[in-house]
Amino acid sequence: MDFVFFFVFSTMKPLYNSGSEVIIMMGKPKNEDVRNQVQFVCLDELVPQDHLLRKIDAVIDFNFLRQLVRPLYADDTGRPSLDPVMLLKLPMIQYLYGKRSMRQTIKEIQVNVAYRWFLGLDLTDNVPHFTTFGKNFERRFKGTDLFQQIFEQILNQCFEAGLVDPSVLFIDGTHIKAAANNKKYRKQTINKVATYYHDDLEKEITTDRLHHGKKELTPGKEAPKQVEQKISQNDPDSGWFHKGEHKQVFAYSVQTACEKHGWILDYTINAGNQHDSQAFEAIYRKVKHYDPLAIAMDSGYKTPAIAHEVLQDGTKPIFPYKRPMTKPGFFKKHAYVYDEHYDCYICPNDQILSYSTTNREGYREYKSSPKVCRTCAMIQQCTLSKNHQKVITRHIWQDALDECEDIRHTLKWRAWYDLRKETIERIFGTAKEDHGLRYTNMRGREKMAMKVGLTFACMNMKKLAKLRAK
Numbered sequence: 001m002d003f004v005f006f007f008v009f010s011t012m013k014p015l016y017n018s019g020s021e022v023i024i025m026m027g028k029p030k031n032e033d034v035r036n037q038v039q040f041v042c043l044d045e046l047v048p049q050d051h052l053l054r055k056i057d058a059v060i061d062f063n064f065l066r067q068l069v070r071p072l073y074a075d076d077t078g079r080p081s082l083d084p085v086m087l088l089k090l091p092m093i094q095y096l097y098g099k100r101s102m103r104q105t106i107k108e109i110q111v112n113v114a115y116r117w118f119l120g121l122d123l124t125d126n127v128p129h130f131t132t133f134g135k136n137f138e139r140r141f142k143g144t145d146l147f148q149q150i151f152e153q154i155l156n157q158c159f160e161a162g163l164v165d166p167s168v169l170f171i172d173g174t175h176i177k178a179a180a181n182n183k184k185y186r187k188q189t190i191n192k193v194a195t196y197y198h199d200d201l202e203k204e205i206t207t208d209r210l211h212h213g214k215k216e217l218t219p220g221k222e223a224p225k226q227v228e229q230k231i232s233q234n235d236p237d238s239g240w241f242h243k244g245e246h247k248q249v250f251a252y253s254v255q256t257a258c259e260k261h262g263w264i265l266d267y268t269i270n271a272g273n274q275h276d277s278q279a280f281e282a283i284y285r286k287v288k289h290y291d292p293l294a295i296a297m298d299s300g301y302k303t304p305a306i307a308h309e310v311l312q313d314g315t316k317p318i319f320p321y322k323r324p325m326t327k328p329g330f331f332k333k334h335a336y337v338y339d340e341h342y343d344c345y346i347c348p349n350d351q352i353l354s355y356s357t358t359n360r361e362g363y364r365e366y367k368s369s370p371k372v373c374r375t376c377a378m379i380q381q382c383t384l385s386k387n388h389q390k391v392i393t394r395h396i397w398q399d400a401l402d403e404c405e406d407i408r409h410t411l412k413w414r415a416w417y418d419l420r421k422e423t424i425e426r427i428f429g430t431a432k433e434d435h436g437l438r439y440t441n442m443r444g445r446e447k448m449a450m451k452v453g454l455t456f457a458c459m460n461m462k463k464l465a466k467l468r469a470k
Contacts, residue, residue, distance in 0.1 A: 176254060238271060
């Protein structure tokens with residue numbers, strides 16, 4: 001067959017408008033029959049070379065997924081299942097791109113060539129039903145630590161790449177709105193849970209009282225303290241959260257630890273009404289094996305117990321300044337000087353507040369003389385007590401907080417605290433804006449652990465893929 005080529009040269013000059021822009025002729029629509037054409041294409045060629053999923057597939061070996069789930073499948077009985085690697089990649093796509101639900105994710109996979117390529121599906125393969133992963137979670141994955149293991153396996157690949165440096169850690173918590181109706185709840189009175197450091201504190205209290213010539217405290221015979229809480233009828237595992245001007249909602253609290261380059265090292269899931277200082281123990285136990293030099297935390301963790309524990313482990317806790325919660329018009333606590341040698345406080349009028357006792361909460365009580373205070377000209381700025389006696393409390397672990405203040409004023413460690421906005425706070429912002437972690441449609445702590453674990457695994461995965469691609 002002979003081919004004839006025609007070359008047409010135009011002698012017409014291009015037309016310019018007053019703005020010296022070339023005027024382009026309007027293009028004609030293509031023949032609609034192109035929609036029905038049969039073409040031979042390679043799926044790999046349809047995915048751009050710089051696509052994120054291609055970068056992830058190049059650096060992450062997903063064969064570990066098959067090894068993790070092997071004990072959850074039968075070896076020689078039952079019908080063949082879907083490829084477990086493809087099954088677990090479905091929620092990864094959902095959380096990697098911040099899809100609202102698995103139903104929406106499946107709809108996207110049906111028309112997205114890159115998603116099909118990542119899952120190993122060709123253009124004609126049927127996409128699994130959106131309930132497939134949910135049923136497998138309930139029947140097979142529920143009650144296991146599979147998603148924690150997936151997170152750890154991907155984190156290990158980041159460590160193997162030599163990109164993670166856990167010498168300084170950053171710990172903080174964020175709240176995720178639960179899938180619960182704020183008006184459907186019941187009020188329940190429960191016993192207040194003892195703090196995790198209760199036993200150590202009791203020993204310290206006994207030692208301190210004996211040192212001051214006091215008797216040991218008898219075991220408390222009073223009834224345990226009770227608190228009233230709102231329990232959601234939709235999701236009892238969530239907690240009623242309100243802070244400042246925030247909207248009051250049922251939520252989950254996610255405690256997270258990362259290192260100085262922004263790699264997420266671990267996480268815990270808690271009810272939204274649990275304070276950061278109470279949730280600290282679980283996340284700290286998970287990351288303390290890294291033996292960090294310092295841990296930067298916000299003021300929510302600035303308690304004597306946390307400062308004492310972290311310093312005992314040879315790590316420096318970096319806390320911010322916390323404004324004293326003193327009523328307006330009264331002397332702040334720092335106006336009363338503590339004399340360590342004589343174990344007493346000196347008030348702004350140079351009067352002594354002597355040691356009185358150590359209470360069950362671990363606070364030493366220092367009291368003034370009512371006779372002296374009654375005629376003091378500064379009493380209106382000091383106390384309004386009816387017996388004209390000023391009482392100052394000092395925790396038996398206050399020395400640890402004082403050491404934290406010295407750390408805070410050190411330029412080296414203060415610079416590390418300033419990196420919080422570039423590490424842990426940026427992680428929370430990215431997770432909520434780009435990965436759908438601002439709220440959840442999951443109910444129950446276990447499903448939330450799955451969602452958070454896979455989301456953080458995807459964030460580490462994306463970070464690793466982009467860095468290795470360079």
